Amino acid sequence: MAAKTRHTSRKTRTLGEAYLDTSAFIAFLDRSDSYHAIFKRAFATPPPLVTSALVAAEAHGWFLRRYDARRATEFLSFLDALPALTVVAFDRAELAKQRPVLSRFGDQDLTLADAHGLVIMCERKTTMCWSTDRHLALMGAELIISI
Helix, strand or coil, X not given: CCCCEEECCCCEEECCCEEECHHXXXXXXXXXXXXXXXXXXXXXXXXXXXXXXXXHHHHHXXXXXXXXXXXXXXXXXXHHHCCCEEEECCCHHHHHHHHHHHHHCCCCXXXXXXXXXXXXXXXHCCCEEECCCHHHHCCCXXXXXXX
């Protein structure tokens, strides 16, 4: 079966898996976000998506603190409704994988969630990252805001 392609004004790309960072969820679900239009288009026809359990927790906390418990719960419902989303769990084995990344990029102020995202993208060979956080391009992934 032939790979699907997306035509953009700058290039043609093969639709593979995309990694979702906290900023993608915020930009899509918060209409006041300056990147909302980009993520609204992206979520209209998403490829298979992957994220970290840490990102889900981080985004839930953001909606809870910024808005309220109702909006945080709506975010969780949104996660449940995404048809092709893989959420990678975070356990002791995953924690051990983060140490080399945090050490390698010690000058970058990476959060544990950022490091987990970098590891996930590396392990899964994910080259597209839905994020506004430039740290998530440190290992070669392309940020959706750059295309």
